Amino acid sequence: MEPPVPLSVEEMAELYRELSRHPGLSAACLGPDITTQYGGKYCSLYTEWSQRDLARAENIKFCRQYLIFHDGASVVYSGPAGTCSEIKDELLSRESPSGALKAVLRKVPGKEKEKEKQFLEVWDQNRKVKSIDLTALDKHSSVYDDDQFGCLAWSHSETHLLYVAEKKRPKAESFFQSKAPELGTSDEDTGHPKKEDAPLKGEQFVYHEDWGETLSTRSVPVLCILDIEGNSVSVLEGIPEHLSPGQALWSPDDRGVVFVGWWHEPFRLGLSACSNRRSGIFHLDLASRRCELLSAERSATCSPRLSPDGQRLLYLEGDLGGPHRQCLRLRMLTWQTRQTVTVLDVVQEPTEAFAGLYTEVLPPRCWAADSRRAVLGTPQRSRTDLLLVDTEAATVTNLTAGSSEGCWELLTLQWDLLVATCSAPHHPPSLVVTVLPPAGQELPLFWVPVEDTPTVPGITWKTLTVRPPCSGQGPAAHDTQVFEALLLSPPDSMAPHPLVVCPHGGPCAVFDARWRPSMAALCRLGFAVLLVNYRGSLGFGQASINSLLSHVGEQDVADTQLAVEQALCSEPLDPHQLALLAGSHGAFIALHLLASQPKRYQACALRSPVSNLPALLGTSDIPDWRYASLGLPYSFERVPHAEDMATMLMRSPIAHAGRVQTPVLLCVGARDRRVSPMQALELYRVLRARGVPVRLLWYPEGGHVLAGVETEADIFGNCAHWLLRHLGQPWQGKTGQHSP
Incomplete structure (x- = not known):
């Protein structure tokens, strides 16, 4: 097989720019029905979209309107009404x-x-x-x-x-600050500032x-x-x-x-x-x-x-x-x-029909016109589906189960018209609409595309089911709970693929099967990507979430490696070209993997990594999680004991950093309130002192998620470069020289 042709810097940037152009939907609203002279009905659909603009280095918002023709039972026609206009x-x-x-x-x-x-x-x-x-x-x-x-x-x-x-x-002002009262704020009798407007002395730094x-x-x-x-x-x-x-x-x-x-x-x-x-x-x-x-x-x-x-x-x-x-x-x-x-x-243990509710926000308009049924979106294992809830019968109907799209989100439900967006790892968000049938007749729903987007070529995806072995310790249900991983792959003609392994952060979060431009770009670069929903992820029942308590740094690490080994056995992947890409708690898992298997992974790129648990007690906005994750009780007045600190340190990757040999890229935000950037800086110094190839990217205005168009693009470019460089596929510029 011919080796892949290296990409130039310009080609790498153009690939990301191309995939970032796909906009996402943020809001929608339906106007009231208008009856035509022929007896039909139509209404206007107002939508708001957001899109990355790399030239302006910002997310732009724009709106577009559509007309929805329906007969009360189904949508007859939908189409745009006018062009897009930017929202300022x-x-x-x-x-x-x-x-x-x-x-x-x-x-x-x-x-x-x-x-x-x-x-x-x-x-x-x-x-x-x-x-x-x-x-x-x-x-x-x-x-x-x-x-x-x-x-x-x-x-x-x-x-x-x-x-x-x-x-x-x-x-508030200094004890020693003195200035004339502002015009219009003085008391008419004394000439002094009004009592309610008088500055508080000595409190400007409270x-x-x-x-x-x-x-x-x-x-x-x-x-x-x-x-x-x-x-x-x-x-x-x-x-x-x-x-x-x-x-x-x-x-x-x-x-x-x-x-x-x-x-x-x-x-x-x-x-x-x-x-x-x-x-x-x-x-x-x-x-x-x-x-x-x-x-x-x-x-x-x-x-x-x-x-x-x-x-x-x-x-x-x-x-x-x-x-x-x-x-x-x-x-x-x-x-x-x-x-x-x-x-x-x-829901403690999920069933095929219902895995529980994990959303933190109900759609602003989620009620049906009968004031009895409601529709909401929530993770169901590695999908996000739309569920219809009958509040009187206390029953749930999954409206999107089995669809080819892996992520559905309700935008609005008005006058029993459902407006939603759907996407998949290879399919950018599309806008769809349907009429909600009467109670008991909801399935099957017939979605009508309003703004459809083509699939991105060169990407396939599947869901892998992983069953951990019974350890003989703890409740048997915890030992046998299955979890999942999403595998995104380039065309089979390029096999065997190098594999990028991504455990998610949180840890109580989930990788659902939605469109992610950066992951799609990695596939287009020739990588397979494994998104691991280890036990403790949302969408798999409360028992799975609880199973991770007291076992962080152990169960989540073992689950991620188990998913990797299963993927290597069943898929056309190269076992000698493995990399880790993760953030926050996912980076915590990745660092443990680097220490436990120092020769297994050839490259690692991390965002906002958790590396030193006891150091987070006084620096994170969620100190309670440091205790809860290890099964320790928390109260507002609690101060750490020596035993607590020792337990946290032994579960921390920094304690095992001496075993790491893999080249590591670190990306951190200076304004991170959840995981102090000092965690990455400490790790950077330890690895550098031990001769491990390491690079640190410091974003002065970045928070924990390192959001922002310019920041996200820069992180993708650096991470992709790092992975290609250390997996034996050099990224070369037009001169043919290796990048620094």
């Missing part, structure tokens, strides 16, 4: 219940030394009817636009908007807690209401001081608001990707300011969704502590009686 500076947007109005939160860059401003706009079809300068009103600080706290909710009367913002903080990784600008959220007619903003009172509110919506009669409240006493722990934090569903009566807890006293709840008839409230509920992400319950509250029932409970 929009942070949030939401259509009103009737679809006649749209609210937009927009950022406006400040002039010269002015700070960025935020405006809340109201649009009526093709004209802007309101534009409120929230910054000038000075009722609060920046409005939240994140997925954790943020919301933009219309009242049912369409006269008010509800949102979440950072609480306005009093000005520490203010935040909610950790990706939420470093979120400290004290407040609920705010904009009166559209009165052009006024009010900050709601009556929320207990020990709660941080978010994810708010209006009560059925508009006389109150429903929100999620997170306990933040005695201090805040990291909240991103952590569904185990104490929180509750609350109702705040706007007249009496009475705040009522609607959910269980000690639980972790999120994502409330009100039914179209206003009678039922769905939300997700999990247990406190333990794994940061877990199998959740679907709970339902009857509004009038305040009675709560469990619609779907935690």
